[in-house]
Amino acid sequence: MAAIQSSPHTVSVGRLLAFSQPKSFSGRVGVTMGTNVLLGLIGLATGSLMARLLGPQGRGQLAAIQSWPLLISAFSVLGMPEALLHFASRYPKSAGAYCASALTLAFPMGIALGGLGWWLMPWLLRAQDSSVVTAARGFLLCMIVLNPLVVPLQTLRALGAWRLWNAIRVLPQITWFVVLALTPPATADPIFLGRLFPGIFLFVIIPSFASIRRYVPGPYTSDRALYRPLLAFGVPTILASLPEALSLRLDQLLMATLLPSKLLGMYVVAVAWGGATSLVLSAIGQVLFPSLSGLVDVKVRNALVARVIMGTAVVTMGVTVLMLFATPWVLPFLFGEAYRPAIPTALVLVVASLFSNLKAAFADGLRGLGQVRAVLVSEVSGLVVTVVGLSLFLARFGTMGAAIVSLAAYAISCMSAGLSLSRAASIGIDDLLGRSA
Numbered sequence: 001m002a003a004i005q006s007s008p009h010t011v012s013v014g015r016l017l018a019f020s021q022p023k024s025f026s027g028r029v030g031v032t033m034g035t036n037v038l039l040g041l042i043g044l045a046t047g048s049l050m051a052r053l054l055g056p057q058g059r060g061q062l063a064a065i066q067s068w069p070l071l072i073s074a075f076s077v078l079g080m081p082e083a084l085l086h087f088a089s090r091y092p093k094s095a096g097a098y099c100a101s102a103l104t105l106a107f108p109m110g111i112a113l114g115g116l117g118w119w120l121m122p123w124l125l126r127a128q129d130s131s132v133v134t135a136a137r138g139f140l141l142c143m144i145v146l147n148p149l150v151v152p153l154q155t156l157r158a159l160g161a162w163r164l165w166n167a168i169r170v171l172p173q174i175t176w177f178v179v180l181a182l183t184p185p186a187t188a189d190p191i192f193l194g195r196l197f198p199g200i201f202l203f204v205i206i207p208s209f210a211s212i213r214r215y216v217p218g219p220y221t222s223d224r225a226l227y228r229p230l231l232a233f234g235v236p237t238i239l240a241s242l243p244e245a246l247s248l249r250l251d252q253l254l255m256a257t258l259l260p261s262k263l264l265g266m267y268v269v270a271v272a273w274g275g276a277t278s279l280v281l282s283a284i285g286q287v288l289f290p291s292l293s294g295l296v297d298v299k300v301r302n303a304l305v306a307r308v309i310m311g312t313a314v315v316t317m318g319v320t321v322l323m324l325f326a327t328p329w330v331l332p333f334l335f336g337e338a339y340r341p342a343i344p345t346a347l348v349l350v351v352a353s354l355f356s357n358l359k360a361a362f363a364d365g366l367r368g369l370g371q372v373r374a375v376l377v378s379e380v381s382g383l384v385v386t387v388v389g390l391s392l393f394l395a396r397f398g399t400m401g402a403a404i405v406s407l408a409a410y411a412i413s414c415m416s417a418g419l420s421l422s423r424a425a426s427i428g429i430d431d432l433l434g435r436s437a
Helices: 025-076 080-090 092-106 108-124 130-150 153-158 162-182 190-215 224-258 261-274 278-293 298-335 337-368 372-424
Strands: none
Touching: 025 108, 025 130, 025 162, 025 190, 025 224, 025 261, 025 298, 025 337, 080 092, 080 153, 080 224, 092 108, 092 130, 092 153, 092 224, 108 130, 108 224, 130 190, 153 162, 153 190, 162 190, 224 261, 224 372, 261 298, 261 337, 261 372, 278 337, 298 337, 337 372
């Protein structure tokens, strides 16, 4: 393999389509945020269709089928998407080798975790029907195979192909919406939809591999010399993302294990509405991470952190206020009157999303600076609050108890990540929160 050469993130890769590379940070954010707005709208429409097709009971069963397999399959890739993004941003001329090496490392853990998940599924979903357990097992096997194949998509993002990367991201969501829209209500049930869902991953995998083969510089051979740095970045990242995933999903996971499907269905809708802005606002962090990874000048890097985080704080607070006013009217309009009892829970989760969105921006800044252990500390602090809180409040207060615990956990995690980022970038916390003059 040729010697690895460092170069800035904005280096033009010869065979990459010129139209796919916005040159400025604001241009990349604009393209990504525009895509995320579209994805958010498609997501709301898709959520509305599923909620109306299935009702609270069926929506809860579909959530039970998907929740544990999605978590297990995400953990099984050992943080390779983030590791590939980091190193391909730093060494674009070796992106093909990093891509092949990350793909090689993404598969083995899935075999072990898939077998463990298959064995545990009847216990993990013991409050659900046997048909739901069987469907969850099948869904797990599909995700263990398909999830690693999505890893190479990060190569396009690392090389600055933002338009191409965003276009590929939209394809499966549009496909899933069309599938739901064409599904006759008489045949719509959670088992059927659970079987259809994995197929949309092909609309990421096929165009990703075709684009990488054409535009990303080779060789596309797995290099053992790259395994250690990829794992050194990826494993701490996945250890950090596991507490994050558990903080985000532990409430639903425990509901799938302990509570009736109807309550889970109500809560899933409240979560979908409360987190509706997260996909849009995450565009900033999605661009910040690889941009920081490719910068060498410390002063320029720290200035970028301060500017981006201040803007994120202002936008997030404004959007949260609008969501609070809209919730009582828009939620039942989108999802149906059957979900009106979910409004109080959704209001709490809207406030929780304020801290969740800020924490996500802080975490992406830390990852871009290579401070993945600080992200781990932040996520573990939130997970501790989640575990203790749910053990005390879930059984007693149901969905509202889970929402309050989420609010507390996100607030603690946000504070931890913000303090770590201020130290890593040598910026006062007041600047990060946008309170400076």
